[in-house]
Amino acid sequence: MKGDVVILLDKLKDALLRFTEELDLEKDTDIHYGDYLKDLLIHTANNYQKLTKDLTSHLKMPYKTLYAMLPGNVPMVFFEVLPLSIIYNIKAFFKYPRVEKTLYAKFLQYLSLNYPRLKTYYNGAYLPHNEAEKRISRFDFVFFFGSEKLIPLLKRTKTPFRFFGPGFSIGIALQDVYEDFIKDVLYFDQRGCLSMKFLFYTNDTIKQHVIDITKKFADKIPITSIFSQDRFTYRILFASSYMDVLLKHKNTAILETKDDVFRDIPLPDRTLILKKIKREEDIIRFLGKKIANLQAIATDNPTKLRLLKEKASFITYFGRLQFEPYNFFFKKGVTLKNIFQEVENDYQMAKNL
Amino acid sequence: MELLNEVKDHIKNGTEFDEGLALKIVEYQAESIRPYGEFLKKQTGKTHFKSISEVPPFPVDFFKIAELFALKEHKGYFESSGTQGTKSRVYYNDTSLSLYRVSSIVSYPLKQRPIKTPLDMSKVKTSSLAFMVNHFIETFGGKTITNIYEEVQEGDVLFLTAIQLYNFLQTAKKTFLKRIYIVETGGYKRFKRAYNRFKLYALAKNVFKNADFYTEYGMTELFSQFYADQGHPFREKHYLKVMEHSYGYLKVFDFANLFHISYIVVPDIIDWKKDGFEYIKRDVEDERGCSYTFG
Numbered sequence: 187m188k189g190d191v192v193i194l195l196d197k198l199k200d201a202l203l204r205f206t207e208e209l210d211l212e213k214d215t216d217i218h219y220g221d222y223l224k225d226l227l228i229h230t231a232n233n234y235q236k237l238t239k240d241l242t243s244h245l246k247m248p249y250k251t252l253y254a255m256l257p258g259n260v261p262m263v264f265f266e267v268l269p270l271s272i273i274y275n276i277k278a279f280f281k282y283p284r285v286e287k288t289l290y291a292k293f294l295q296y297l298s299l300n301y302p303r304l305k306t307y308y309n310g311a312y313l314p315h316n317e318a319e320k321r322i323s324r325f326d327f328v329f330f331f332g333s334e335k336l337i338p339l340l341k342r343t344k345t346p347f348r349f350f351g352p353g354f355s356i357g358i359a360l361q362d363v364y365e366d367f368i369k370d371v372l373y374f375d376q377r378g379c380l381s382m383k384f385l386f387y388t389n390d391t392i393k394q395h396v397i398d399i400t401k402k403f404a405d406k407i408p409i410t411s412i413f414s415q416d417r418f419t420y421r422i423l424f425a426s427s428y429m430d431v432l433l434k435h436k437n438t439a440i441l442e443t444k445d446d447v448f449r450d451i452p453l454p455d456r457t458l459i460l461k462k463i464k465r466e467e468d469i470i471r472f473l474g475k476k477i478a479n480l481q482a483i484a485t486d487n488p489t490k491l492r493l494l495k496e497k498a499s500f501i502t503y504f505g506r507l508q509f510e511p512y513n514f515f516f517k518k519g520v521t522l523k524n525i526f527q528e529v530e531n532d533y534q535m536a537k538n539l
Numbered sequence: 540m541e542l543l544n545e546v547k548d549h550i551k552n553g554t555e556f557d558e559g560l561a562l563k564i565v566e567y568q569a570e571s572i573r574p575y576g577e578f579l580k581k582q583t584g585k586t587h588f589k590s591i592s593e594v595p596p597f598p599v600d601f602f603k604i605a606e607l608f609a610l611k612e613h614k615g616y617f618e619s620s621g622t623q624g625t626k627s628r629v630y631y632n633d634t635s636l637s638l639y640r641v642s643s644i645v646s647y648p649l650k651q652r653p654i655k656t657p658l659d660m661s662k663v664k665t666s667s668l669a670f671m672v673n674h675f676i677e678t679f680g681g682k683t684i685t686n687i688y689e690e691v692q693e694g695d696v697l698f699l700t701a702i703q704l705y706n707f708l709q710t711a712k713k714t715f716l717k718r719i720y721i722v723e724t725g726g727y728k729r730f731k732r733a734y735n736r737f738k739l740y741a742l743a744k745n746v747f748k749n750a751d752f753y754t755e756y757g758m759t760e761l762f763s764q765f766y767a768d769q770g771h772p773f774r775e776k777h778y779l780k781v782m783e784h785s786y787g788y789l790k791v792f793d794f795a796n797l798f799h800i801s802y803i804v805v806p807d808i809i810d811w812k813k814d815g816f817e818y819i820k821r822d823v824e825d826e827r828g829c830s831y832t833f834g
Contacts, residue, residue: 423596
């Protein structure tokens with residue numbers, strides 16, 4: 187007989203699949219990621235069911251309420267936190283980012299109307315920074331998602347927390363890339379830790395292929411509502427002094443670096459940095475200390491990678507970078523079982539401090 | 540140096556943007572400042588231009604990582620406040636400072652009035668703002684002060700940052716009735732939100748009943764300054780030209796920057812009005828997602 191937790195997770199899956207089916211992308215101006223978003227939502231819903239595999243009842247931990255401070259432009263995070271509330275029987279409050287706030291509110295409204303029992307687990311709102319911080323003390327545990335800019339806030343926070351972020355992902359083209367790799371790069375303007383920032387390649391045929399695919403899709407994958415054209419142009423001007431410009435489209439670029447070690451300069455959004463390599467060791471040398479922030483790898487042949495297997499949270503095929511595997515919770519080593527364990531100075535790795 | 544004299548003469552006596560002189564400056568800087576020459580070559584394939592519209596603006600962030608000075612030896616550098624992280628450095632020597640002195644005085648709208656300021660003048664060698672105000676005090680009289688109520692007299696100019704003004708207003712116990720001129724000189728990046736000088740001055744009017752408000756908008760990387768008086772926008776000058784009259788990043792050509800880089804782009808968002816611009820805010824990424832920030 188199914189336990190309560192399994193039934194609820196089934197319902198959550200059902201709710202998300204139905205919501206996705208009914209989601210009218212045309213009408214929602216800040217939800218404009220098209221079918222890619224729907225694919226991600228369906229993938230996430232299917233992961234809910236896998237979580238029930240080893241569960242018969244709620245998992246136990248001392249906290250009753252969770253505050254999740256969501257990042258902007260990474261819409262899957264919200265949906266990946268949802269099952270944790272059910273599994274641990276904890277009420278969650280989501281602090282929405284400015285972007286995607288409509289999507290999240292819409293989903294909770296959908297639960298309210300169609301799955302009222304599930305809705306009892308969740309609340310959320312878009313709050314100004316100072317108000318968002320004030321609320322923290324009302325909760326038992328906090329999930330912070332975001333960049334190293336959160337560190338001062340983390341240092342002030344007395345409530346137990348986990349910090350997820352920041353990170354970046356890479357691509358490694360051993361034989362070739364295929365078209366879907368561009369989704370790993372351009373969706374959400376590269377603002378997620380599962381966005382591909384660098385692509386390492388082994389031969390010049392691949393390079394040309396990357397340029398051709400990017401040209402083809404640059405206009406088809408939309409910019410987000412907070413994309414800044416000025417910032418893009420400015421950073422291209424800056425970065426292109428150190429790298430070769432292989433492609434400069436109005437809001438998308440490909441740069442190539444010849445440096446053996448990455449020069450730490452501000453990078454434009456929607457810009458892929460190419461680097462030719464001979465072996466995996468070249469990547470490790472190139473990334474240097476930043477490898478601590480490596481999140482995931484997309485490649486044409488995951489089985490071929492030896493050294494980097496241990497460095498990344500997961501390795502997947504091109505086009506699947508943002509489709510998180512089952513039981514991956516935002517950071518290497520974090521699982522369903524240990525996600526509510528507070529880690530002292532959890533932010534130390536945020537910028538190799 | 541002929542070009543220096545030509546630039547000084549243009550700043551003092553010119554009336555409109557001199558494109559020919561601007562191109563001469565760009566060529567001089569491309570030859571004398573290696574990273575700038577490399578930048579221009581990389582972006583355009585050349586260092587000689589027929590029109591200023593062909594020249595790409597130089598991102599101001601380069602001042603954080605490169606030594607950009609056209610003369611052989613420098614004797615110090617001005618450093619930015621670094622509120623956004625790494626600090627910019629602008630190197631100088633007596634020759635380049637002579638141009639700073641000329642330009643800052645020509646730009647300044649309240650000549651001949653004594654200046655009173657709570658600014659920290661001990662940083663006169665590393666802060667371009669302190670250097671400039673110190674130069675004004677040497678030229679027009681005045682001093683640093685600790686008590687606004689007691690030390691600012693009728694007809695004085697009170698020169699202070701937005702934060703200093705704001706903090707003073709928060710603790711002001713009584714109104715200030717003397718007729719004075721207040722020059723507020725920014726520092727508003729520390730507010731960490733969009734800055735509205737009109738709101739600040741409306742608040743200040745409750746205390747400074749008879750003051751006229753001026754705003755100075757400058758930065759370490761510019762040896763000339765923009766000023767806005769009363770309710771007007773910031774005005775460009777013939778030697779301090781805003782190169783794109785639109786909404787977006789500030790692109791400015793400053794002739795007084797002869798010995799570093801004249802044509803720069805700054806990640807400050809401005810909104811061009813009919814006869815000048817409003818400063819909106821420093822562009823910062825407020826929703827970075829969870830991606831690692833490079834640089």
